[in-house]
Each structure stands twice: as structure tokens, then as C-alpha cells.
Amino acid sequence: MQNYQTAGPRKTTAIVFMITLLAMSTVSFISSIIQSSMLAGLEGNAPYSVMTDATALVVLFQSMANMLWVLAFIGFVIAFLMWLNRSYKNMLAADIQGLMHSPGWTVGWYFIPFANLVKPYVVMKETYLASIYADTPNWKGQKPPRLLPIWWVLFILGNIISSTNASSSFETVRDYQVDAVVVMISEPMTIVSGILLLIIMNRITKSQNNKLKPLSKTS
Template sequence: MTHAPMSAPVPPGPAPVRVLRSPVGLSHAVTVLLGLVIVADLLIIAASFNMRALTGRVASGGAGVLGEAEVNRADYAMFGSGVLYSIALVATGTLFIIWFHRVRGNAGVFAPDTQRRTPGWAIGSWFVPIANLWIPRGVAADVLRASQADPYAGELQHRGLLNAWWGAWVWAVVFDRYASRTYARAEDVEAVHEAAALVMTSAGFDIVAAVLALLLVRRLTAAQHTKALAPR
């Protein structure tokens, strides 16, 4: 019985080379879409203010001066602004995560030993229930550290902006769910009047979160761009 000759073990190939990829173009696109989110929020505020004015007139006994067309316009304004916001939010969230993954990849080139989680967490962490309330913030903190001039310095630059953005975003998400459900369940005039105020307030919180997100995107992108161009 003959045996086939044993082949020599194949040496492992070279480790993949990590390269920097510019986040500048993505940051510009994210900035534009965040601006669209803010515009949609402003439209929601205007529609909610109009709805409160209309329901206030009804509650005060001025319903006789209201026409069906006016009521329909108020409903369409609430619905239309909500649809525009949803579209803008999905588009912005998608592009923001792509940008987030890009800057996380660059952080792995700048200072890989400062990254506590793999690049996949820059995407997956947003979709893990409960854990998405803190893991993305941790990934962002690691990316910020790797992107600063001295990743091993004790102080983390822009920590205040990071914490403000994350706190505002979590609060805006939680309050928006409460306000949206309250408005959807409102049946009488008084309930709609009060719920519209919650929707208006929720849009205000969302504007704050969007502005802080915009500032974070710009500053982190600028930090990585500056570090990539710095002589080594």
C-alpha cells in the first residue's frame, strides 16, 4: 500500500496592511443630511405650533370659525413633516454609521492598541438593544483618543462635546418615543393640544442633538485629517 507524499506546510501569508481612508467627503455628506434633519425638525415645530393654535381655538369655543380645509391642512402638516423627518433620519443614520466605521478604521491605523473593540462594533453596536445606549459612545471615545496628536496623553480631547452629544442623542430618542406615542393615542381636542406640545419639545431636543452631532463629526474628521497629513 503506497502513501501519498506529505506536502510541506504552507507558510501563512502576510498580514493585511491597514491604510488610512479619508473621512472628509463622508463628513460633508453627513453634515448636509444633519442639516436636513434640523430643517425637518423646524417644520415639525411649525406644524405642532399650528396644531396647538387650532386645537386651542376649538377648546376656547371658537370651533365655529374653523373650516374642514383648515383642519385637514393642520393634519397634513403634522403627517408630512413627520414623514420628511423619518426619511431624513434614516438617510442620515445610514451615512453617519458609514462615516463612523471609516473613522474607526483610521483609528486602528493611528493607534491600534487604544481600541477596545473591533471595527465591526462601529456598525453592529448601534443595533444591539440596550447595549446601544453606551457601546457606540465607548467606540467614539476610543476613536477620539487615537485621533488626537498624542493618543497616550492622559486627557481625552473633546470629551465634553462627546458626552454632550451622546447625552442629548439618548434623551432625544427616549423623549421622541414618548411624545410620538402620546400624540398617536390622543383622541380628544385637549389631548391633541397637549400632545402637540410634547412633539414640539421633542423636535427641539432633536435639533440640539443634531447640532452636537454635526460638531462632533466636523471636529473628529478634522483631527484625523490633520494627523494623517502630519509628518512622521
């Protein structure tokens, strides 16, 4: 049988990385607006070398912000998946009935193509309901809050949109113009979904400590 261990420290680590991500996404969003306005008067088919030094500096800044974002994202993914795995184990420690997954697959579904468009949400929904309504006999019959599907839809859409320009050669002004537009559309989705995820994680961890811990064997 699993032992209960609070997922609080893992949540805190994930929050630190998420706050960094949100900050970098905000910077990237603002930078993309500046980049778009500076490129607006240039011919799209012209080579990127026609950009002024100031415009090139903004583009360079945007690239550096993107690299820092990627590093923070990797750190967050690791911390988040460790938190999710621990949270699911805690439900087993509390002997919650009707769970449909295993701690390993709470992580594994994120790496299975196509299935990762749906199954991670199903796992998060199950984790949320079983944690929040642990003292309710029919926890499966409870409705998830709207923030749960909104979080997932924004996360998926943001990732799809941000990847549309991933194969660009960035040889012409238009390439950078399109990139700026992609960022201006995708980053707000990323920011809102990130904030919602922090709320979800906090609710789950708080509820587990209040409701599941008394039912569980601790280590």
C-alpha cells in the same frame, strides 16, 4: 493592516442629510406650536373631526413633515455609520494603541437593545480622543469636551420623549394636543444634538487628516 482613507466624503454626505433633518425638525417644531395654539380651545375628548379645515391642514402638514424627516433620518443613519466605521478603520491604519473596539462593532452597538444606550457613546468618545490626541502618548487619559456627553444625553432624551406618543390612535383632539407638546419638547433636543454631532464629526475628520494620515498606509 487597514489602509487610511479620508472619511471626508462620507462626512459630507452625512452633513447633507443632517442639514435636511435640522430643517425638517425646525419646521416640525414651528408647526407644532401652531397646531397647539389652534387646538387649545377645543374639548380634548372630542373626535378629531371637530377640527376646523385650517387646523386639519396644519395637522396634515405636520404629518408630511414627519414622513420627510424619517426619510432623511434613514439616509443620515446610513451615511453616519459609514463615516464612523471608516474613521475607526483609520485609527487602526495609524496603529493607534489601546483601542477597545472593532470597526464592525462601532456600527453594531447601535442595534443592540439596552447596550445602545451607552456603548455608542463609548465608541464615539474613544474615536474622538484617539483622533484629536493622536500625537499624545496618553490619549486615553484626556478628558472629552462637554459637547460630547451633552450631544449624547440630548439625543437619547429626544428619542425617548418623541417615542412616548408613538402608540397614540390619534382619534381625539387630545391625541393631537399631546402630540404637539411632545414635538415642542423633543425637537429642540434633536436640533441641538444634531448640531453638536456635526461639530464632533468635523473635528474628528479634520484631526485624522492632519494627524493620522501621516502615520498611516494610504490606499
